[in-house]
Amino acid sequence: MRTWTAAVAAAVLGVPAAGSAVELADGLLNVNGSGEWAYLRTDHGTYPTSPVADDDGEWETAMFDLLLTARPSDRLTVVAQLGFHPEDVGLEWGFAEWRFDDLFRARAGKMKQPFGNYAEIQFIGTARPLYTLPTSIYGPAGLGATAVSGVGLTGDWTSRSGWGLAYDAYVGGVELPILEPYEVLLPAAGVAEELHVEHLENMVGGRLSLTTPGGIVLRLSGYGGTLTAQEGAEAGEDHVLVTSGLSLFYRGDKLWLSAEAFHAGEYGVEQQLAAYAEAAWFFTPKLQLAGRWEASRVTLDDFDGSSPLLRHDEVVLGVNYWLAPELVVKASVHGVRGHRFAAPATTPADPTTLSDGDTLLLVGGVQFTF
Amino acid sequence: MRTALIVVAVAAALLRAAPAAADPGFRVVVNAANPATSLSRTQVSQLFLKRDKRWASGDAVQPVQPADAALRERFSTRVHGKGAAAVRAYWNQLIFSGREVPPVEKKGDDEIVAYVRANPGAIGYVSPGAVTAGVKVVTVEE
Numbered sequence: 001m002r003t004w005t006a007a008v009a010a011a012v013l014g015v016p017a018a019g020s021a022v023e024l025a026d027g028l029l030n031v032n033g034s035g036e037w038a039y040l041r042t043d044h045g046t047y048p049t050s051p052v053a054d055d056d057g058e059w060e061t062a063m064f065d066l067l068l069t070a071r072p073s074d075r076l077t078v079v080a081q082l083g084f085h086p087e088d089v090g091l092e093w094g095f096a097e098w099r100f101d102d103l104f105r106a107r108a109g110k111m112k113q114p115f116g117n118y119a120e121i122q123f124i125g126t127a128r129p130l131y132t133l134p135t136s137i138y139g140p141a142g143l144g145a146t147a148v149s150g151v152g153l154t155g156d157w158t159s160r161s162g163w164g165l166a167y168d169a170y171v172g173g174v175e176l177p178i179l180e181p182y183e184v185l186l187p188a189a190g191v192a193e194e195l196h197v198e199h200l201e202n203m204v205g206g207r208l209s210l211t212t213p214g215g216i217v218l219r220l221s222g223y224g225g226t227l228t229a230q231e232g233a234e235a236g237e238d239h240v241l242v243t244s245g246l247s248l249f250y251r252g253d254k255l256w257l258s259a260e261a262f263h264a265g266e267y268g269v270e271q272q273l274a275a276y277a278e279a280a281w282f283f284t285p286k287l288q289l290a291g292r293w294e295a296s297r298v299t300l301d302d303f304d305g306s307s308p309l310l311r312h313d314e315v316v317l318g319v320n321y322w323l324a325p326e327l328v329v330k331a332s333v334h335g336v337r338g339h340r341f342a343a344p345a346t347t348p349a350d351p352t353t354l355s356d357g358d359t360l361l362l363v364g365g366v367q368f369t370f
Numbered sequence: 371m372r373t374a375l376i377v378v379a380v381a382a383a384l385l386r387a388a389p390a391a392a393d394p395g396f397r398v399v400v401n402a403a404n405p406a407t408s409l410s411r412t413q414v415s416q417l418f419l420k421r422d423k424r425w426a427s428g429d430a431v432q433p434v435q436p437a438d439a440a441l442r443e444r445f446s447t448r449v450h451g452k453g454a455a456a457v458r459a460y461w462n463q464l465i466f467s468g469r470e471v472p473p474v475e476k477k478g479d480d481e482i483v484a485y486v487r488a489n490p491g492a493i494g495y496v497s498p499g500a501v502t503a504g505v506k507v508v509t510v511e512e
Binding site: 021023032069071074077102123156161162164213252253285322325369 | 412415421453455458459462465469471
């Protein structure tokens, strides 16, 4: 067992005893954490979350994040998150926020990207019903990032009857994780592209959220900027990328819902449409069943044909056992069709002749927060 | 006489069946200087979820909650209309997006009362038998 896996396992065992976050000086400093460990297996090939999968399509994943929130004054908040991942350890994001009033709070630094339902809480397993997030939107699709480096404004307002309105606006840049296996379909294609990061600069974005008195949240998110391709057939070229979408989110005692649809246009290169719907139900306070459907479609300006490298369809069924609200054991079965994200077992010499294939993914793991 | 006995019996049965003012299993307390004497259930919910951050006076709201899980469950179900686990899920979204932290937590009724007494904007809840000297108990209306 590797050191980081052992550390996460130790943290998991420690959570029930720890109970809750560490709070110092009446909320002047809060220390929270989140972590997870999982065993995953595919029937063949790889999956985007499997950079270390062995030849049998098996792999483990683990991570631990520590969040520090300091409030030295009523107006100033400083937040930083340290990430301990198998690949790296370091500051994931950190920013300072100055509150003029509840409607205007200015932020500067490396902030979580306010995008959709899950971008800000993508490493928080207890905030979602399935171990993995929808790959079509939160995977290496180039739609959302972990953090925005720049400045922003945020604010919220709630009526006495319970209606809430919140907004985020930001400028800066992000690093987008991108996997584009369909690049091999293009006339000028070289070798197949691997998972990499591209920089979106001159970025302007925002999110508007409406909360009903019953707790249903509707969101409109979007951003635009200049993307400079680092690899592949378009390397070195600048393109304008505009991404926008709608989200619905609900967390009740028994029912959890989340549904989103996003469109991304990299003008002159490609268009991408991705959507998912996810629902979960608590049959008892500890036993939860969950399901998700998702799909992604890519169209290339320079390729007219059809290929499974442009498609991803996935259906997931999961069962969770909540040992505590902050500690959950999850298992799920994923059926995938298409090779937008799941690599084919074998690739023909002419990639345009690749036929549709199915991939089965099994996930079992533990997620916790404190 | 027989009719009178029947009326008395029916009245007694109805009185037994009629719910007394349901005991919520907690009491909401604010600082003695706070002019509020009653708050709506929705208002209390918004204050503890930090969706309403200012009193009418302009003072910042400083909610404080007990560590007692059973007391929190009673309060959460009655005031927020959902269990403590669902409320915890709400806080996880705010905490880990760097937006807000949950109310300050204190171990017992005495610590809650002391915190509310010391902070003009504070609001907390305590068990029904708590000693509330120096703070004001407010009624929670539907």
